[in-house]
Amino acid sequence: MRFVDLINKKVSGQNLTSEEIRFWIEGYVNGSIPDYQVSALLMAIVFRSMDRREILDLTMNMAKSGDMMDLSAIDGVTADKHSTGGVGDKTTLVVGPMAAACGAHLAKMSGRGLGFTGGTIDKLESIDGFHVNLDHKAFIRQVNEIGIAVVGQSGNLVPADKKLYALRDVTGTVSSIPLIASSIMSKKLASGSQVIVLDVKYGSGAFMKTVDQARELADTMIRIGRGAGRKVRAVISSMEEPLGHAIGNALEVREACQALMGNGPDDLMQLCLTLGSLILIECGICSDPDEARERLMESVKSGRALDKLVQMVKAQGGRPEQIYDPSLLPCADHVTSILSPVSGFVHSEDALALGNLAMQLGAGRAKKDDAIMKETGIVLCVKPGDYIEAGSPLAAAHHRLPLPDGWLEECVRAFDIREQREDPHPLIADIL
Numbered sequence: 001m002r003f004v005d006l007i008n009k010k011v012s013g014q015n016l017t018s019e020e021i022r023f024w025i026e027g028y029v030n031g032s033i034p035d036y037q038v039s040a041l042l043m044a045i046v047f048r049s050m051d052r053r054e055i056l057d058l059t060m061n062m063a064k065s066g067d068m069m070d071l072s073a074i075d076g077v078t079a080d081k082h083s084t085g086g087v088g089d090k091t092t093l094v095v096g097p098m099a100a101a102c103g104a105h106l107a108k109m110s111g112r113g114l115g116f117t118g119g120t121i122d123k124l125e126s127i128d129g130f131h132v133n134l135d136h137k138a139f140i141r142q143v144n145e146i147g148i149a150v151v152g153q154s155g156n157l158v159p160a161d162k163k164l165y166a167l168r169d170v171t172g173t174v175s176s177i178p179l180i181a182s183s184i185m186s187k188k189l190a191s192g193s194q195v196i197v198l199d200v201k202y203g204s205g206a207f208m209k210t211v212d213q214a215r216e217l218a219d220t221m222i223r224i225g226r227g228a229g230r231k232v233r234a235v236i237s238s239m240e241e242p243l244g245h246a247i248g249n250a251l252e253v254r255e256a257c258q259a260l261m262g263n264g265p266d267d268l269m270q271l272c273l274t275l276g277s278l279i280l281i282e283c284g285i286c287s288d289p290d291e292a293r294e295r296l297m298e299s300v301k302s303g304r305a306l307d308k309l310v311q312m313v314k315a316q317g318g319r320p321e322q323i324y325d326p327s328l329l330p331c332a333d334h335v336t337s338i339l340s341p342v343s344g345f346v347h348s349e350d351a352l353a354l355g356n357l358a359m360q361l362g363a364g365r366a367k368k369d370d371a372i373m374k375e376t377g378i379v380l381c382v383k384p385g386d387y388i389e390a391g392s393p394l395a396a397a398h399h400r401l402p403l404p405d406g407w408l409e410e411c412v413r414a415f416d417i418r419e420q421r422e423d424p425h426p427l428i429a430d431i432l
């Protein structure tokens with residue numbers, strides 16, 4: 001087989017056979033097919049797309065390119081929750097302990113943040129001593145004993161995606177639904193959980209800018225997962241605005257702890273209850289959404305969900321005092337208020353702009369190996385629909401270094417304040 005023939009086929013809009021897709025992924029991972037040829041094929045896929053069978057073949061070959069986690073030693077059904085990424089998205093830290101407190105088994109591998117989007121692993125590492133590297137036996141034991149473990153990706157999980165994603169990043173080939181869906185789902189399939197609940201974001205702070213694109217991505221991922229014999233559900237949720245108030249690692253852990261103490265922002269809680277009820281239903285713990293929501297709310301009221309987070313933090317080397325008293329988490333030396341220049345109603349808050357501004361303070365990394373400053377970020381004082389007086393704070397910047405030139409002005413521009421109030425758009429656009 002010659003790789004150039006595969007490129008030519010895709011350029012002319014033909015489908016690749018299962019054998020050709022296997023040849024591509026095996027050859028790319030073992031180094032016999034060079035980056036420049038794979039880049040050409042990826043670009044052809046961006047323009048010509050792939051059909052359902054091709055997407056499933058691609059995903060399965062990617063998933064099997066490295067270790068496939070065997071979670072069969074975990075008692076009961078295992079669940080994983082995945083967000084396509086966003087700004088202020090700390091749902092895993094809230095819904096994970098809530099679902100575990102209701103009897104679910106969450107075996108979760110998470111990633112680090114890149115660009116304006118955060119990563120759960122970075123957030124958890126803002127807890128003193130918390131480590132994300134558990135060997136397989138310890139991971140299984142922890143999920144069996146506590147019901148939840150969140151770890152970093154193991155060394156050899158989906159090497160095909162590591163190479164392909166790095167190449168897509170520098171060749172303008174990220175924005176293709178077949179490529180995004182196969183990248184995400186290959187990691188989910190290799191991670192081994194039987195139930196996969198996806199939070200597919202749309203809006204300024206997400207990969208998918210519109211609800212329709214997000215629905216198409218969700219549909220594609222659901223089909224892949226079901227084709228591979230897993231139970232998959234998806235929520236389409238808005239990332240026009242950041243989720244909750246806090247953006248930045250320790251700040252988000254603090255907000256997650258407050259949510260588990262019963263003081264969470266409405267949008268965060270609404271999303272966690274929706275995702276959590278899908279987890280409980282698909283795991284066979286509850287049979288109807290109202291019952292599931294009831295049990296999840298009860299886990300917060302009773303303190304059992306917070307206790308679950310504490311148990312996980314203890315088991316992974318972290319300081320539980322920081323969960324019971326989040327003011328002990330790393331704090332920034334400087335807090336600067338961003339004041340509203342006008343009075344009016346908050347119409348929108350640009351998630352992408354705020355994510356980038358938080359990154360400039362050190363909360364995120366522009367390049368994979370950049371260091372982050374755990375304590376930095378932005379806390380929003382208002383949400384869409386709220387009224388604000390001129391001179392009152394829109395947000396607070398938590399920073400270690402002086403604010404960059406023009407930062408405050410740019411931050412003010414991220415808020416759209418209008419004279420008339422309009423109802424904020426719904427957080428959850430669909431459940432599939």
Ligand code: URA
Pocket residue numbers: 084165174179180181183184207
């Ligand atoms: N997240 C992934 O893991 N892969 C993509 O292609 C896009 C987002």
